[in-house]
Amino acid sequence: MDAQPSPYRPIPTAPTRGRSTPTAVSAAGAISFALDDTLRLLFRPFDVWRWAKLSLLCLFLGGGTPTAAFQWSLSALPSDFRLPVLLSRARQFVEQHPSLIILGIVFALALGLCILYLRSVFRFMLVDSLVNREVSLGRAWPALRPLGESYFWWLAGTLGGLVTAFSLMVIVALPGLQAAPASGPGKLFATASLALILSLIVLLGLAVALLIMLTDDLVVPLMYADRLPLPSAWRELWRKMRHDPTSFAVYILLRFLLSVGVSVAVLLFLVPLLVGLFSGAIIVAAVVVLALHWVGLTWVWGLPTISVTLAALMLLSALLVILLSTVGMPGQVFLQDFSLRFIAARSPSLETLCSLSDGSSPFREPRKAR
Numbered sequence: 273m274d275a276q277p278s279p280y281r282p283i284p285t286a287p288t289r290g291r292s293t294p295t296a297v298s299a300a301g302a303i304s305f306a307l308d309d310t311l312r313l314l315f316r317p318f319d320v321w322r323w324a325k326l327s328l329l330c331l332f333l334g335g336g337t338p339t340a341a342f343q344w345s346l347s348a349l350p351s352d353f354r355l356p357v358l359l360s361r362a363r364q365f366v367e368q369h370p371s372l373i374i375l376g377i378v379f380a381l382a383l384g385l386c387i388l389y390l391r392s393v394f395r396f397m398l399v400d401s402l403v404n405r406e407v408s409l410g411r412a413w414p415a416l417r418p419l420g421e422s423y424f425w426w427l428a429g430t431l432g433g434l435v436t437a438f439s440l441m442v443i444v445a446l447p448g449l450q451a452a453p454a455s456g457p458g459k460l461f462a463t464a465s466l467a468l469i470l471s472l473i474v475l476l477g478l479a480v481a482l483l484i485m486l487t488d489d490l491v492v493p494l495m496y497a498d499r500l501p502l503p504s505a506w507r508e509l510w511r512k513m514r515h516d517p518t519s520f521a522v523y524i525l526l527r528f529l530l531s532v533g534v535s536v537a538v539l540l541f542l543v544p545l546l547v548g549l550f551s552g553a554i555i556v557a558a559v560v561v562l563a564l565h566w567v568g569l570t571w572v573w574g575l576p577t578i579s580v581t582l583a584a585l586m587l588l589s590a591l592l593v594i595l596l597s598t599v600g601m602p603g604q605v606f607l608q609d610f611s612l613r614f615i616a617a618r619s620p621s622l623e624t625l626c627s628l629s630d631g632s633s634p635f636r637e638p639r640k641a642r
Contacts, residue, residue, distance in 0.1 A: 297617035298525040302531070306610035313405060313609075314602060323598065325407040330604040331400050331597035332390040333488075354601035379453065385428065392427055393420030395488055399496050402609050403625055419495055427484070428504050434480050442471055482524070489527065489611030492528050497622035512618055523614055542599055549595065 297305065314323065337617040396416040401407045486509070488500075513520045542589040561571050571577060 297613055299519060299526045299614055302523075302610050302613035302617075303526070304608055305613045309402070309609045309613070310602060310606045313402070313605065322407050323601070325409055326398075326605060327594075327601045328409070329394045329401070330409075330601040331392050331593065332387060333398065333604055388428055388431075388444065389420075390422050392424035393417055395423065395492050396420050396496055398605070398608055399493050399612065402605070402612055403496070403622075404639040416496075419499070421496070422502050423487070423492065426487075430480060430483070434476065438473055439475060441473060485527070486524075489608070490615045493612050493615050493617060493622055497619060497625055509615075516618075523611075527607070527611070530607060534607065538600050538603055542596070545595060545599070546592075549588075549591060553584075557584070 293569075314326075393413070393416060396419050397409065397412050400412050400416060490509050491502065491505045494500060494508055495502060498505075498508075502507065564571055612622075612626075616626055
């Protein structure tokens with residue numbers, strides 16, 4: 273009888289009884305460990321299929337690296353593309369058909385929730401890949417989906433609450449600002465109120481961003497290791513932060529600096545690639561038009577030409593997404609492994625899983641010889 277491949281086994285809760293508390297890795301020390309882990313995972317040996325699977329995971333995770341790159345790529349579109357003109361015509365068409373507005377809102381909400389769901393599950397799958405040093409998307413999905421769904425509902429509720437808070441601030445403040453006089457003390461009061469509201473919105477947005485970052489970086493690994501619900505994992509993290517606030521403050525600072533550095537490095541690397549991609553697209557379009565003119569045909573907008581143009585734009589968009597996700601993936605892996613290194617040194621159960629995976633305990637700093 274042929275041996276059947278063993279199914280994917282859920283990660284068991286690591287035993288912690290009788291284990292000593294792991295030697296804490298500092299936030300600065302976790303950087304060198306994470307860099308070495310990233311190089312080993314991606315280049316030792318180099319595996320194209322592994323890169324493709326990790327790029328798919330990181331595509332939906334978002335964050336500074338791919339988001340900043342995508343925003344820059346939009347600004348790098350050539351002026352001949354006339355994107356503002358196309359958007360203005362599309363907006364006029366939508367305004368003439370109000371039903372499309374409702375349909376667009378429903379579609380945008382559904383698409384946003386789907387992306388948020390994939391982001392939540394893929395975050396655990398990335399942690400699983402880093403812990404096991406193996407990317408198993410098909411087998412890991414059913415085992416990690418319950419944890420991802422728990423995170424999804426919390427994340428959707430948090431973002432929904434943020435949007436609701438912003439809307440309430442605007443609704444409450446807007447009538448008073450409109451009724452304020454155009455000059456005198458009333459104008460000064462309205463200006464001060466507007467500045468206060470904007471400051472509150474910025475502070476609230478930064479607080480939520482920090483909350484989500486800590487959840488992605490530190491709470492998700494704790495949930496993964498101990499199969500904890502998200503509130504319990506947050507209580508565990510809060511206890512660790514109160515026990516060692518200095519280390520976590522340094523971690524947050526370094527995490528911000530690393531995010532900025534990784535985003536800048538990726539953008540610098542993407543500049544020639546994106547310029548080449550868009551230049552190649554323009555050259556191909558020009559060659560097609562000239563070829564049609566050479567055989568005696570003229571490019572006239574109609575159903576066939578519009579279909580060809582849409583297909584070309586979809587192909588260009590697909591190439592752009594693949595390029596952004598592939599180039600931005602190493603930065604995402606490095607940042608997640610940096611946080612994993614940091615929190616695993618403070619979580620015996622997570623360190624045990626990593627030790628079982630590697631056959632040793634790489635999440636401890638080596639002790640100095642006396």
